[in-house]
Amino acid sequence: MRAVSQSRFRWRHAKNRIAMGLSTLAALFGLFWLAWILLTTFINGASAINFKLFTEMTPPPGDEGGLLNAIFGSLVMVGVGIILGTPIGIAAGTFLAERARRSKLGETIRFVNDILLSAPSIVIGLFVYTLIVRQTGHFSGWAGGIALAFILLPVVVRTTDEMLQLVPNSMREAALALGLPQWKLTTQILYRAASAGMVTGVLLAIARISGETAPLLFTALNNQFWTDNPANPMANIPVVIFQYALSPYDSWHSLAWAGALIVTIFVLFISITSRALLARRRHGND
Amino acid sequence: MINQRAATGSAAFHPLAGLRATAQAASLTSTSRDNEVIKIEAQGLNFFYGKSQQLRNVSLSIPQERLTAIIGPSGCGKSTLLRMFNRMYSIYPDQTATGSLILDGQNVLDPGYPLSRLRNAIGMVFQKPNPFPMSIYNNVAYALQHHERLSRQDLNDRVEEALRQAALWDEVKDKLKDSGLSLSGGQQQRLCIARAVALRPEVILFDEPTSALDPIATSKIEQLFYELKSQFTLVVVTHSMQQAARVSDYIAFMYMGELVEFGNTVQIFERPQDERTSAYITGRLG
Numbered sequence: 001m002r003a004v005s006q007s008r009f010r011w012r013h014a015k016n017r018i019a020m021g022l023s024t025l026a027a028l029f030g031l032f033w034l035a036w037i038l039l040t041t042f043i044n045g046a047s048a049i050n051f052k053l054f055t056e057m058t059p060p061p062g063d064e065g066g067l068l069n070a071i072f073g074s075l076v077m078v079g080v081g082i083i084l085g086t087p088i089g090i091a092a093g094t095f096l097a098e099r100a101r102r103s104k105l106g107e108t109i110r111f112v113n114d115i116l117l118s119a120p121s122i123v124i125g126l127f128v129y130t131l132i133v134r135q136t137g138h139f140s141g142w143a144g145g146i147a148l149a150f151i152l153l154p155v156v157v158r159t160t161d162e163m164l165q166l167v168p169n170s171m172r173e174a175a176l177a178l179g180l181p182q183w184k185l186t187t188q189i190l191y192r193a194a195s196a197g198m199v200t201g202v203l204l205a206i207a208r209i210s211g212e213t214a215p216l217l218f219t220a221l222n223n224q225f226w227t228d229n230p231a232n233p234m235a236n237i238p239v240v241i242f243q244y245a246l247s248p249y250d251s252w253h254s255l256a257w258a259g260a261l262i263v264t265i266f267v268l269f270i271s272i273t274s275r276a277l278l279a280r281r282r283h284g285n286d
Numbered sequence: 287m288i289n290q291r292a293a294t295g296s297a298a299f300h301p302l303a304g305l306r307a308t309a310q311a312a313s314l315t316s317t318s319r320d321n322e323v324i325k326i327e328a329q330g331l332n333f334f335y336g337k338s339q340q341l342r343n344v345s346l347s348i349p350q351e352r353l354t355a356i357i358g359p360s361g362c363g364k365s366t367l368l369r370m371f372n373r374m375y376s377i378y379p380d381q382t383a384t385g386s387l388i389l390d391g392q393n394v395l396d397p398g399y400p401l402s403r404l405r406n407a408i409g410m411v412f413q414k415p416n417p418f419p420m421s422i423y424n425n426v427a428y429a430l431q432h433h434e435r436l437s438r439q440d441l442n443d444r445v446e447e448a449l450r451q452a453a454l455w456d457e458v459k460d461k462l463k464d465s466g467l468s469l470s471g472g473q474q475q476r477l478c479i480a481r482a483v484a485l486r487p488e489v490i491l492f493d494e495p496t497s498a499l500d501p502i503a504t505s506k507i508e509q510l511f512y513e514l515k516s517q518f519t520l521v522v523v524t525h526s527m528q529q530a531a532r533v534s535d536y537i538a539f540m541y542m543g544e545l546v547e548f549g550n551t552v553q554i555f556e557r558p559q560d561e562r563t564s565a566y567i568t569g570r571l572g
C-alpha cells in the first residue's frame with residue numbers, strides 16, 4: 001500500500017515537473033527571439049544614433065544625412081490619427097456602453113468594430129488610397145493621418161466600451177438619484193471612474209499606429225525633403241526604414257537602424273507609461 | 287424576544303436608549319396616526335419588471351419627519367417600492383409603474399413631474415457606499431452646484447453643513463481634497479449621506495444602508511438617523527428587524543409584493559394585526 005502510494009506520488013511529481021519544464025521552455029523560446037530582436041535593434045541602432053539624425057533631412061542615395069523630416073512627418077501623422085480617431089472612438093464607445101449595452105444594434109456595431117480591429121493594416125491603406133489619394137490625385141500627410149486614425153479607432157472604441165461597462169451601475173444610479181443629467185454623469189463621473197483604462201487604450205493604440213508601415217506606404221508615401229504641410233506627401237519613419245533597409249547603401253542601412261531604434265524606444269516608453277498608469281490607478285483605488 | 291427589547295430596552299448606549307425614546311414617542315401617537323403630517327401619500331402602487339408584476343396595490347402614508355422602516359423577507363419588493371419614490375426605476379426601459387405618489391399635492395409618478403425637481407426633493411442612499419471618484423469636498427459639492435448657483439463661500443458653508451449633518455466633518459475637515467474613495471466603508475456611506483443631505487431634500491430614502499458595514503459603522507449610521515429625522519422624512523429599507531425596532535417610528539411590513547401591514551413600531555411589534563406579520567417578527571417566516 002505504502003509503496004504504491006509512494007510511487008504514485010513520485011509519478012505525479014514527475015509529471016508536474018515535466019509540464020513545468022516544457023512550459024518554461026516555451027516561454028524562454030518566445031523570450032529568446034524578443035530579446036534577440038531588441039538586442040540587434042539596440043546594438044545596430046545605438047551605433048547609428050548621432051546628433052545629425054535630428055537636424056538633417058533624409059539624404060539622397062549613398063549620402064550622409066538625418067531623419068528630421070521623417071520624425072516630424074511621423075509625429076504629424078500620428079497626431080492627426082489621434083486627433084481624428086480618439087474623439088470619435090470615445091463617442092462611439094460611450095454610445096455602446098451607455099446606450100446599446102445589450103441591444104441588437106450594439107452587438108452589430110461591436111462585431112463590425114472587431115472586424116476593423118483585426119483588419120490587416122494594408123487593407124486599410126488601400127481603402128484610404130482609393131478614398132483619398134485617388135480622389136485628390138496625390139499622396140499626402142492627411143491621407144496618412146486618416147489611415148492611422150482608422151487603425152486607432154477600433155482600439156479606442158473597444159477599450160472605452162469595456163472600461164465604461166466595468167464602472168458599477170450603482171455609480172450611475174447615485175448620480176441620477178441626485179438629479180444630475182446624463183451628460184454630466186457621463187463626462188464628469190463615468191469618464192473619471194474609467195479614465196485610467198481609457199487613457200491606456202488610447203496609449204496602446206498610439207503605440208500600435210506609430211510603427212505601422214503598410215497604410216502609410218499607400219497614403220503618405222515618402223518625401224525626401226522637408227515639408228510641414230500635410231497636403232504634400234510626407235516622410236515618416238516606418239516607410240523610411242522600409243525603403244532604406246532594402247537599399248544597397250551602408251549609410252541608408254544605418255539610418256534605417258537608427259529609425260528602428262527610435263520607434264522601438266517610443267513604443268516601449270508608451271507601453272511602460274500605460275502600465276504604470278494602470279498600476280497606480282489600481283493602487284489608488286484600494 | 288424583540289418585543290421584549292422593544293418594550294424594556296434601557297441600555298445606556300445610544301441606539302437602544304433612543305429606542306426607548308422612540309417607543310415612548312410612538313406610543314403617544316399610536317392611538318391616532320392622523321396627528322402626523324403626511325409627507326408622501328402612496329395610492330394603489332403596482333410595479334412591473336417587464337411583464338412580471340412585483341408590487342400589488344400598495345397604499346401607505348409616509349409621516350413627515352419620522353423614520354418609516356420597510357421590512358420583509360428578501361425578494362418581497364422592499365427595494366422595488368423604495369425605488370418608486372424617486373422614480374429610480376425609470377432609467378430602465380422595461381420597468382413600469384402605476385398608481386400615484388403624492389408629494390406636496392402633486393403626483394410625482396406623473397411623467398410631467400420634472401425628474402430633476404423630484405430628485406432634488408427626494409434623496410437616496412444605497413446599499414453599497416458609492417462615492418464618486420473625486421475629492422471628498424467635490425463629492426458633496428458636485429450635485430449641489432448643479433442645482434443651485436452659490437458663491438464660493440456659500441458653497442463651502444453648505445458642504446461643511448452637510449458633512450456636519452452626516453457626522454463626518456470632524457473626521458475629514460483636514461483632508462477635504464483627498465479622494466472620497468480613500469475613506470473607510472462607514473465613512474464612505476456617511477459621505478453618501480452628506481451628498482444627499484447637501485441638496486436639502488424633504489425626504490431621504492435608504493436601501494439597506496448598513497448591510498455592507500461593520501457593527502460600529504452601523505451604529506453610527508443608526509445614531510445619525512435620530513438627528514436627521516428632525517429635519518428630513520426618512521424611509522429606510524432594512525432586512526434586520528432589530529434595526530427596525532431600534533430606529534423606526536413606523537413600520538411597513540411587506541410580503542410577496544404586497545403591503546401586509548403598516549403601523550407604528552410599538553404596535554407592529556406588540557400587537558400585529560396580521561398573522562403573517564407576527565409570523566415574520568417572531569422569525570417563523572422568511
Ligand SMILES: Nc1ncnc2c1ncn2[C@@H]1O[C@H](COP(=O)(O)OP(=O)(O)O)[C@@H](O)[C@H]1O
Nearest residue numbers: 335338340358359360361362363364365366367
Ligand atoms: N431588475 C429586475 N428585473 C426583474 N425582476 C426583478 C428585478 N429586480 C428585482 N426583481 C424581482 O422583484 C422582486 C422584488 O425584488 P426587490 O424589490 O429587490 O426585493 P427586496 O428588496 O425586498 O429584497 C424579486 O422577486 C426580484 O426577483
Ligand SMILES: [Mg+2]
Nearest residue numbers: 364365366493
Ligand atoms: Mg433590496
